[in-house]
Amino acid sequence: xxxxxxxxxxxxxxxxxxxxxxxxxxxxxxxxxxxxxxxxxxxxxxxxxxxxxxxxxxxxxxxxxxxxxxxxxxxxxxxxxxxxxxxxxxxxxxxxxxxxxxxxxxxxxxxxxx
Numbered sequence: 001x002x003x004x005x006x007x008x009x010x011x012x013x014x015x016x017x018x019x020x021x022x023x024x025x026x027x028x029x030x031x032x033x034x035x036x037x038x039x040x041x042x043x044x045x046x047x048x049x050x051x052x053x054x055x056x057x058x059x060x061x062x063x064x065x066x067x068x069x070x071x072x073x074x075x076x077x078x079x080x081x082x083x084x085x086x087x088x089x090x091x092x093x094x095x096x097x098x099x100x101x102x103x104x105x106x107x108x109x110x111x112x113x114x
Contacts, residue, residue: 001024001025001026001030001103002023002080003018003022003023003095003096003097003103003104003105003106004006004020004021004022004024004105004106005020005093005094005105005107006019006108007019008021008024008108008110009108009109009111010108010109010112011085011112011114012112012114013058013086013087013112013114014084014085015033015112016081016084016085017078017082017085017110018079018080018081018082019035019093019095019110020077020078020079021033021077021078021079021095021105022077023076023077026033028077028078028097029053030052030099031097031098031099032049032050032051032052032097032099033049033050033052033069033078033096033098034047034048034049034050034069034095034098035047035048035069035093035094036094037089037091037092037094038091038092038097039088039090039091039092039095042080042091045060046060047059047067047080048060048063048067048068048069048080050069050070050071050078050093052084052099057069059105064081066082066083066084067080067081067082067083068080068081068083069081077084078095080093085110086112087112088112089110089112090110090111090112090113091110092107092109092110093107093108093109093110094106094107
């Protein structure tokens, strides 16, 4: 079982990044998928989640209207499109799969700075 995040990096304020989370070793379509983030000195927090069928999503208030979570079950991949990035979005972003068990990825660093 593996979740591998990619797409992180350095972005300027107001810029965009698209994170990907590629799953292997389990059937992604059966799992609720989420993105979390953890900034230095802070607790890990939920950013966005999407139901297994992809019809229902929810977002942290701090990212509503700027971030979009989506999934492609055929490709076993979940995405997080991040627009209008702010310095406070700087964090390590983690992908999580939840059903009867929970799996985490290793994280990808996102830094928003001019």
